Amino acid sequence: MAAQETVDHKYVYDFAEGNKDLKDLLGGKGANLAEMTNLGLPVPPGFTITTEACQAYLATGREPDGLAGQIEAHLESLERGMGRRLGDPHDPLLVSVRSGAKFSMPGMMETVLNVGLNDRSVVGLAAQAGGNERFAWDSYRRLIQMFGKTVCEVPGEEFEHALDEAKRVRGTTSDLDLDADDLRGLVDAYKKIFLKHTGRDFPQEPREQLDLAIRAVFESWNAERAVLYRRQERIPADLGTAVNVVAMVFGNLGPDSGTGVAFTRDPASGAQGIYGDYLANAQGEDVVAGIRNTVPLQDLERLDKRSYDELLAIMARLEGHYRDLCDIEFTIERGKLWMLQTRVGKRTAAAAFVIAGQLVDEGLIDLDEALHRVNGAQLAQLMFPRFQLDHDFEPVAKGVGASPGAASGKVVFTSARAVELAAEGEAVILVRRETNPDDLNGMIAAKGILTSRGGKTSHAAVVARGMGKTCVSGADEIDVNVPAKRFSVAGQTVTEGDVVSIDGTTGKVYLGEVPVTPSEVVRYFEGTLDPDEADDALVRAVHRIMTHADAARRLAVRANADTGADAARARRFGAQGIGLCRTEHMFLGDRRELVERLILARTDTERSDALAALLPLQRDDFVEIFREMDGLPVTVRLIDPPLHEFLPPLEQLAVDVAVAQERGEDVAKEEALLAAVRRMHEENPMLGLRGVRLGLVIPGLFAMQVRAIAEAAVRVTREGGSACPEIMVPLVGAVQELETVRAEAEKIIAEVVGDSGVEVLIGTMIEVPRAALTAGQIAEAAQFFSFGTNDLTQMGWGFSRDDVEGAFFWRYLELGIFGISPFESIDRDGVGRLVRIAAEEGRAARPELKLGVCGEHGGDPESVHFFHSVGLDYVSCSPFRVPVARLEAGRAAVETVGSDSR
Secondary structure, three states: HHHOOOOOOOEEEEEOOOOOOOHHHHHHHHHHHHHHOOOOOOOEEEEEOOOOHHHHHHHHHHOOOOOOHHHHHHHHHHHHHHOOEEEEOOOOOOOOEEEEOOOOOOOOOOOEEEEEEOOOOHHHHHOOOOOOOOHHHHHHHHHHHHHHHHHOOHHHHHHHHHHHHHHHOOOOOOOHOOOHHHHHHHHHHHHHHHHHHHOOOOOOHHHHHHHHHHHHHHHOOHHHHHHHHHHHHHHHHOOOEEEEEEOOOOOOOOOOOOOEEEEEEEOOOOOOEEEEEEEEOOOOOHHOOOOOOOOEEEEHHHHHHHHHHHHHHHHHHHHHHHOOOEEEEEEEOOOOOEEEEEEOOOOOOHHHHHHHHHHHHOOOOOHHHHHHHOOOOHHHHHHEEEEEEOOOOOOOOOOEEEOOOOOEEEEEEHHHHEEEEOOOOOOOOEEOOOOOOHHHHHHHHOOOOEEOOOOOOHHHHHHHHHHEEEEEEEOOOEEOOOOOEEEEOEEEEEEEEEEEEEEOOEEEEEEEEOOEEEEHHHHHHOOOOOOOOOOOHHHHHHHHHHHHHHHHHHOOEEEEOHHHHHHHHHOOOOOOOOOEEEEHHHHHHHHHHHHHHHHHHHOOOHHHHHHHHHHHHHHHHHHHEEEEOOOOOEEEOOOOOOOOHOOOOHHHHHHHHHHHHOOOOOOOOHHHHHHHHHHHHOHHHHHOOOOOHHHHHHHOOOHHHHHHHHHHHHHHHOOOOOOOEEEEEEOOOOHHHHHHHHHHHHHHHHHHOOOOOOOOOEEEEEHHHHHHHOHHHHHHHEEEEEOOHHHHHHHHHHOOHHHHHHHHHHHHHHHOOOOOOOOOOOOOHHHHHHHHHHHHHHHHHOOOOOEEEHHHHOOOHHHHHHHHHHHHOEEEHHHHHHHHHHHHHHHHHHHHHHHHHO
């Protein structure tokens, strides 16, 4: 018999055999069900099929050998323990079949409830429930609906239409008003829908239902929405999902039964208290689907005080055990409380910081762990603006503030339209009665989500919080008409394309676009809000965690800044210097004419005159920056882009000259400029005459810049300040290039600096693959390396960033070739390896070599951890991302210490 099969590999675990640390094997849901079972909490019995079984199934298209026998053995054990058999016509055991990956993916994979019901056992279920036929037929129609949609891909809307028709005939809008006869008729209608779409009758054999449901959960791992969610959340694609088979407990047995979701703290703000939703006479899917508006969890005290008190005690125990905010699903069956799930709850960015600080105060975690519990992406969310409501803006509706933020955009009613408009650059607000997993594309594309149903635990709320999207749910004053592409509220009609604004903190909805104001967190970083005087718990929590991050981190954080104003802002945000000052930005605007003179120069005298005119302008720019960064290092990159970027485009200039000639105008200057542009034209200018090559070909260009830097540093020093310039030579591919530039620069520096005490370092930007591979040679002529990871990525991959991101990256992401754009997060295996090689070989040749990074990756959280592991001295990023880099540098240091101690 199958139950007696013996296999070497264990694919199925009873709940009593697992624990919370086995998430890789049992998935998050299974591991936590096991943990609660071992804690002695009231968990319905069941078993978990491992992620390894899923991986094997997806790899081969069939169940691994031995799995069927193990399922049979554990099912028989479950039946013995419950005293019932699956699908027994007189006293049936019913089970739920639920997904459960290592990382929470709310609503992305499949669940089937009431497995084991058929035309015979539905009668036994009614008898088991004391003759409650309505309950039995309601459970049966739910099984056919969920099984049809999940396992057999029957269009879900057909079941919804049949349900709506049954309610119309009954003259009600609530499914609770349907009686047993109505539901019996609905089951017949559902069966016909199932037969029409599948070509077969609904399966009556309980074990066939179970096997097909398990297979459907396996296959849902690769469903489009699950793949999209994993890509969005950067969850590895090869983990697979576990499957949990759990004895059913019923919240739809009447008014003394129900189901709910609870949080041990507010997942939106972090505030302590009682948070959650409860729905009487309902199954769990009714709560998260938002099809009926729930009541606050506090109402349960009035409805069932015994269960309420027991639930609060369990919540406190779980939070103490997990040392974190817990998200709990429960069912009450005729006054008996059952725990269906717990997990470390998803929370907003604000709640993450506040809760981390609270848990430190309560002695549950230390500051290192608090730093581990937050991340740079959350901090970046907190720096976004919020609505400025000191104007005459009155809300037209109010729902539940499910995920904070301030979002304005054009109203759309379908996911497809949201994606379409967002691709055109429009900000959109996705408006639905309630969202479901099929709306994921639109939720990603939208700036915010607004639903008329649901609460803080609805699908829209949970997914939006995980993504950091603004969301208002349960705004029931809004009457949403999706087919007509409009909603009505307060006597007004809002149609697709109209602009609305939603506040995910207060839950308020406004017509039109509401102006925004800087966040309190930005005011704190800018120094205009003292955290010790702030009433805001969030600001105090951010200050506390940032202080610890700064104390823990090894990596310094600099900023990319080209002006005094940028430098000042960067310093306020905590930058410890400038890692990239791009001198070409100083040649724009009114100075273009001087650059044109340099380009058009045909003699040494003309070139010298042009450079002499540029020198004082450059010097004044550097003086301003050195003053702002007093005492901190400033890395100045000598001019990098090809000179044609400072000239009009060839095609435009040719047309302008031709038109002017046709009119008989004097175009001698324009003709000379056109000739110069043609002379300098390159098929691929990013691989042409730029960077160090430009400095070697145009005599005096780099010399002018070096002199301007040195003179500015001397002036600031003699004013009583402290200038610490670092001159960076771009695009070096061979040590001889750097040696040539350095020799000329050192002569100028020695002449200008004299006895002023100014020290000027000379280094290079590692952005050409050859430079990374010959770093040992280049280090002999360089006092520092700064990795230009933007160009290193372009040249390492053979990509032109300006062309490829819009042209085909979307397809690479869709196919899974990229998990994320290599321009957004460092490609550790390829470009990252070049960085590692250059760092190791550079330091081997010159142990005191300073190492930094100044590409956009310097502000990317994942990349910061990589640069820490490689041993760089600093990262540099845009001023606004400096706090994010500081936080992640601290997290990287703490995680490294933790892993070392383990």
